[in-house]
Amino acid sequence: MAQVLPFNGFYTGNDPKNSARECVNFIPVRHDAGSLSEYTLESTTGITGPISKAYIRPPGNILSDVVTWGSKFVGITGAKILAVTSQRFLIAASGDNSESFDLPDYGGIVYDVRFAKGSDKLLINTRSTESTQLGWVYDGQTSPVSVNYTTQLGLGGNENIADVVYFGDRYLLMSEGETGVHKGRVYYSAIGDPSSYDALSFFRTLEQNSKNTGIHILNGRLYLFSDDGYSVWSVSPDVNLPFSQQKGSAGSIGMLDPMGKCESGGVLYFIGRDGTKLGFYAMTGGSPELISTPAIDDVLNKDSDKSFVNCFDFIDGGRKYIAFSIGDYTLCLDAKTGEYHRRSTEGGRWEVVGAGYNELDNNKQVFFGKTTLFDSGSNYFVKSGFSDQSIGTEFDELVNRKLVTSPFNSNGVSNIVQELSFQTSIDYSSLSPVTLPELSLSISSDFGSTYNSVRTNSFDEEGENTKLLRFMSIGFFRQAFVFKIETSNIYPHKILKMLTRLKKGFRQI
Numbered sequence: 001m002a003q004v005l006p007f008n009g010f011y012t013g014n015d016p017k018n019s020a021r022e023c024v025n026f027i028p029v030r031h032d033a034g035s036l037s038e039y040t041l042e043s044t045t046g047i048t049g050p051i052s053k054a055y056i057r058p059p060g061n062i063l064s065d066v067v068t069w070g071s072k073f074v075g076i077t078g079a080k081i082l083a084v085t086s087q088r089f090l091i092a093a094s095g096d097n098s099e100s101f102d103l104p105d106y107g108g109i110v111y112d113v114r115f116a117k118g119s120d121k122l123l124i125n126t127r128s129t130e131s132t133q134l135g136w137v138y139d140g141q142t143s144p145v146s147v148n149y150t151t152q153l154g155l156g157g158n159e160n161i162a163d164v165v166y167f168g169d170r171y172l173l174m175s176e177g178e179t180g181v182h183k184g185r186v187y188y189s190a191i192g193d194p195s196s197y198d199a200l201s202f203f204r205t206l207e208q209n210s211k212n213t214g215i216h217i218l219n220g221r222l223y224l225f226s227d228d229g230y231s232v233w234s235v236s237p238d239v240n241l242p243f244s245q246q247k248g249s250a251g252s253i254g255m256l257d258p259m260g261k262c263e264s265g266g267v268l269y270f271i272g273r274d275g276t277k278l279g280f281y282a283m284t285g286g287s288p289e290l291i292s293t294p295a296i297d298d299v300l301n302k303d304s305d306k307s308f309v310n311c312f313d314f315i316d317g318g319r320k321y322i323a324f325s326i327g328d329y330t331l332c333l334d335a336k337t338g339e340y341h342r343r344s345t346e347g348g349r350w351e352v353v354g355a356g357y358n359e360l361d362n363n364k365q366v367f368f369g370k371t372t373l374f375d376s377g378s379n380y381f382v383k384s385g386f387s388d389q390s391i392g393t394e395f396d397e398l399v400n401r402k403l404v405t406s407p408f409n410s411n412g413v414s415n416i417v418q419e420l421s422f423q424t425s426i427d428y429s430s431l432s433p434v435t436l437p438e439l440s441l442s443i444s445s446d447f448g449s450t451y452n453s454v455r456t457n458s459f460d461e462e463g464e465n466t467k468l469l470r471f472m473s474i475g476f477f478r479q480a481f482v483f484k485i486e487t488s489n490i491y492p493h494k495i496l497k498m499l500t501r502l503k504k505g506f507r508q509i
Contacts, residue, residue, distance in 0.1 A: 021448070021482075023341040025401040026495075027316065030337055041495040043401060043487070044343065045316045047352070047367050047394040049385025051098045052375050059100070059380055060086030062370045064113030065259070066312060066354020069122060072140045075099040081356030081366045081384075084113040084124065090136075090144060093384040094358045095366040105146040106134050112259050112308075116164040116171050116194065123147075123171045123194040125164045133158050135173075137194045145195070149173065152197045155181055163215045163258035167222050168235040168242055173197070174215040174224070174258070184208045186215060186224060188242065203243050205231045207250070214258040218268050219285050221246070225255035227273060230288075253281060253288040257309050260324060264313035264335060269322045271309060277301060280324065280333070291333070296340060299329050314355040315365055317389065325349045344400075351383065351394065358386075369395055390430045392491045400488045403495075407447055407480035416503040417443075417474035417481060424469055426459045426493040436461060437489035441471050444482040451484060459493065468499075 026041040053059075064084035073080060077099055079092035088103040088110045103110065108130050116123040124136040124144065132151075136144040149159050162176040171194040175182040184204040190196040210227035217223075222233040222243065232249035236242055254273040255261065261270035272281040272288055278300040280292035292300065311324040313335070320335040323343065330343045330350035345351040351369040358364050369383025383395045392399060409415070422439060436458040442451040457469040475481070487493065 021406045022402070022404050024344050024403075025342075025399050026403055027319075027334075027341055028339055029317075029319075030339065040497075041403060042317060043392055043493050044394075044399065046388045046391030046492065047385040048096065048388050048391070048396075049367075050369070050373070050381040050383045050395045051093070051096065051385075052379050053098050053100065053382050054378050055089070055100060055380055056102075056378070058087060058374075059089050059091075059372045059382070060109075061372065062086075062091075062353055062368055062383075063109075063111040063308075064126075064353075065115055065310075066356055066368045067115045067117060068356035069115075069117055069140070070119070072120075072122075074140045075101075080358060081368070082115065082122070083354060083368050084110055084126070085372065086110055090124065090138065091368075091382060091384075093366060093368065093382070095364060095384060095386040098382050098384055101138070101143055103136050103144050103146070112162070114162070114164050114258060116166045118166045118171065118192070118194065121194050123164050123166070125161055125173070127160075127162050128158055131157050133161055135161070135164070135194075147195045149187075149197065153187065153199045155199055159187075161187075162212070165215050165217050165222070167217050170242065172215060172222075174212050176212050178211040184212060184226070186212070203233070203241070203245075205245060205250070210254070214255040214261055214270070216261060216263065216268055218263065218283070219266060221285070223268070225270075228252065228254045228275075230254070251287055256306060260309040260311050260326070262311040262313055262322065264320065264322055267335075269311060269313075269324070269333075271300060271311070271324060271326065280331075291338065293340065296331060299331065300326060302327060310353055312354045314352075314367070315387070323350065323352070325353075345394070345397075346400075389492060390427065392489060392493065398488050398490065400486065402484060402486045404448055404484045405482055407482050408500075409477075409480035412479075413504045414476065414478045415481065416476050417500060418472070418503065419499075419501040420471045420474055420483065421499045422457075422469040422485070422495055423497040423499075424459055424467075424493060424495050425465070426491050428462045428491055430492075431490065432462065433491070437487065437491060437493075439469050439495075440486040442484050442486075443474055444484070445475070445477050445479075447480065448482045448484075454486075474500075 029040045063086045066083045074092040077097040079094040090101040092099045110126045112127045114125050122138045133149045135147045138144040160175045160177040161173045163174040165172050171189040173187040175185045177183045185202045187202045214225040224231050229252050232246045233243050236244040256271040279290045281288040282291050309326045322333045328348045343350040352367050353370045354368045356366050365387040373381040438456040440454050440456050442454045444451045460467045
């Protein structure tokens with residue numbers, strides 16, 4: 001009699017014998033008791049594109065937050081989704097169209113760009129290692145205009161402005177300076193004017209000892225994060241001090257970096273810090289709640305470069321996910337079920353760095369990728385595209401998908417595994433297959449450290465829906481067996497159920 005084996009998502013533990021388990025570019029979807037199995041593995045939604053676009057110079061990589069700008073429509077294409085490249089181009093994309101605007105007066109590499117979205121003006125800010133720091137103001141119609149923070153604040157040198165927000169009809173600049181006069185400060189603009197600042201127009205938390213690491217507006221209040229905590233602020237009626245700290249509202253959970261946060265559905269998600277330990281947190285207005293598993297924490301706390309993190313939300317198959325990247329990993333949280341899975345491009349972190357929504361096309365979702373590629377002449381491919389459930393590619397590239405299971409055993413009893421079978425579903429509607437794509441299987445008897453030779457089996461032919469992908473004579477396992485399944489094809493597909501036929505042997509002591 002066949003036995004149903006469970007699917008799983010990203011690791012749920014960090015013990016070495018369990019830590020091989022992961023789900024890469026497959027989504028583990030939980031079902032009710034009446035389904036074929038408790039979980040289905042679904043391939044991630046495809047992305048159209050890329051777009052070929054002419055530039056006056058190489059655009060460089062996308063090194064910014066990605067935003068949808070309220071009710072504004074930018075340029076002649078009516079795009080709403082904005083990002084900035086390392087060679088200081090503001091790109092506005094609608095998915096299948098793209099425009100670019102030069103960010104003037106700045107010669108250095110632009111990176112870690114943040115946006116403050118006002119009602120009719122956008123403040124664009126980049127981190128800087130230069131002695132002078134600039135931002136840009138954009139109204140959606142004319143070219144962006146530069147703003148020299150250093151000249152206006154008059155304090156000599158880089159202000160280390162790392163995050164910006166719009167709050168109380170003012171644009172706020174958060175300095176991440178670790179020493180000197182800027183430490184802990186948040187500067188605010190004149191009312192409604194993102195180009196006008198004063199050296200004495202700032203606030204800070206007096207009890208704060210570490211540097212600022214992020215600022216965010218959540219449910220009508222302003223949260224100022226540092227390395228080791230946060231404070232909560234509100235708009236004040238005092239014209240001389242327009243913002244006041246709420247008494248008793250401070251907490252001890254810090255934030256890693258402003259690029260490692262995003263808001264979705266009234267919840268702030270961020271890579272946070274409790275003492276020296278990083279975790280993934282969520283907060284709605286009370287205290288931050290740790291929502292990462294021990295294995296997610298293990299990834300976050302690896303000895304890797306903590307720069308160039310990012311965080312954003314997106315929709316896949318009608319379900320909302322929060323993606324956050326650090327090191328070589330992009331991990332995705334199902335906001336409803338709490339399940340994690342991993343997304344990867346060619347074994348590293350996911351190419352996608354942000355998503356937005358194009359109101360001109362029924363709110364269709366638009367994705368941005370982090371790299372731009374040379375096409376010909378002065379043309380470059382911009383990795384922008386619509387989500388498309390009828391394809392299995394991303395920006396016209398194949399996606400490698402993999403599931404590594406948890407170890408299967410029978411309470412210490414050895415197993416003779418006679419067969420592993422998979423019930424699958426595949427959609428050929430976008431392009432008829434020339435050859436049937438394959439599912440690959442390999443087995444491990446040492447908890448995922450090594451695998452035996454790869455076996456393959458073909459998916460259903462078009463119109464067929466009863467085929468089982470069967471693999472026979474798997475082997476004898478004294479403690480446990482782990483298996484890895486892999487696919488790489490251009491079609492959306494699902495693995496609905498996995499079954500095994502096995503015989504129990506003698507008990508191991």
